[in-house]
Every structure is written in C-alpha cells, then in structure tokens.
Amino acid sequence: MSEPMKTLPTNSPYNPDRRPVDVAVGVLVCRDAEGHEGEFLLTSRPAGKVYAGYWEYPGGKLEAGETVEEALRRELQEELGITIGAAHPWKIEEMDYPHARVRLHFCKVYDWQGEFQMREQQQMAWQTLPVQVQPVLPGTVPVLQWFAAERGHAGPTHIG
Numbered sequence: 001m002s003e004p005m006k007t008l009p010t011n012s013p014y015n016p017d018r019r020p021v022d023v024a025v026g027v028l029v030c031r032d033a034e035g036h037e038g039e040f041l042l043t044s045r046p047a048g049k050v051y052a053g054y055w056e057y058p059g060g061k062l063e064a065g066e067t068v069e070e071a072l073r074r075e076l077q078e079e080l081g082i083t084i085g086a087a088h089p090w091k092i093e094e095m096d097y098p099h100a101r102v103r104l105h106f107c108k109v110y111d112w113q114g115e116f117q118m119r120e121q122q123q124m125a126w127q128t129l130p131v132q133v134q135p136v137l138p139g140t141v142p143v144l145q146w147f148a149a150e151r152g153h154a155g156p157t158h159i160g
C-alpha cells in the first residue's frame, strides 16, 4: 500500500498554495466642514497577538458568510466599542507574512457613534503624516503611501 499523501496546513508558510485570509480593515478619517480629510486613527496590536505592539488600522478577519462591511462593523464594535456608519471600500492589498497570507480590504470610515473603549487593552492614536507612533506594521506602510499620494505629502510617511 502506498503512503497517504502528506499535506501542509493551508496557511503554512511552507505551502506555496496557501490561500489568503480576508481581513476587513477600517481607516477612520476625520473631515473638516469642507470635507477635507485630516487625522486618521491607528491602534496598536494587543499583547499576545502576532506583531504585538505594532501600529495598524483596526479590523480583523472575516467570519464565514460575512461581507467586508459586516466584518468591519462587528470588529470595530468588539475592539473599540463604536458603531460605524458606511464603510467606503478604498484599496485591497495582499501581504505575505511568515504567519499568514492576508488580503486586506481597506475601507474608509467617516461616521461612527459611541465612546472609544480599548476593549483589548490596545492603544489608539489620531495621526497625520508623517506618523509619529512606532513601530508601524508592514501592512500599514502602503496605506501611508496612499495617503501621501492623495494629500500631496512629500518626504517620509512615518518615523523609524
């Protein structure tokens, strides 16, 4: 009898066919009376997670059957205690980390309700370019570059 074929877990870094995990990410942006975009929200990854302490945009993985907007609304309620209004799809970016391959669905959010609560003992910081908090997650860097392009910002997008 032949040996059963050994298969690698779908998300193993050694599996070239591993599928990306879809992640809904919220870019909360403040706008002035004229609609010009200003500060955006970064949060630090909680202790115990991969890349703990790195700064990112709040969000998380889609659960079975969820749309990006539904996942984002759930995650921001769970993590920050806020209820978001519309999520505006902005960009999609794939990142290949040793721990996971992710497809990040970045959505801009301009409206939310409720007081911010750091329900995972994370930190939050309203930032503009160049971002002052560090270190930023590798997946955060492209977002800062998109902001820089939109805003005509020249020079570094973050420190460190």
Ligand SMILES: Nc1nc2c([nH]c(=O)n2[C@@H]2O[C@H](COP(=O)(O)OP(=O)(O)OP(=O)(O)O)[C@@H](O)[C@H]2O)c(=O)[nH]1
Residues within 6 Å of the ligand: 023, 025, 049, 050, 051, 056, 057, 058, 059, 060, 061, 062, 095, 097, 100, 102, 104, 137, 138, 139, 140
């Ligand atoms: N939330 C979030 N995740 C990001 C960003 N950029 C980025 O590469 N990621 C990656 O996307 C994945 C999201 O996973 P997560 O751990 O935050 O999501 P989750 O809360 O649903 O996960 P868990 O319940 O398994 O702990 C991580 O691998 C994280 O490194 C970002 O800006 N925000």
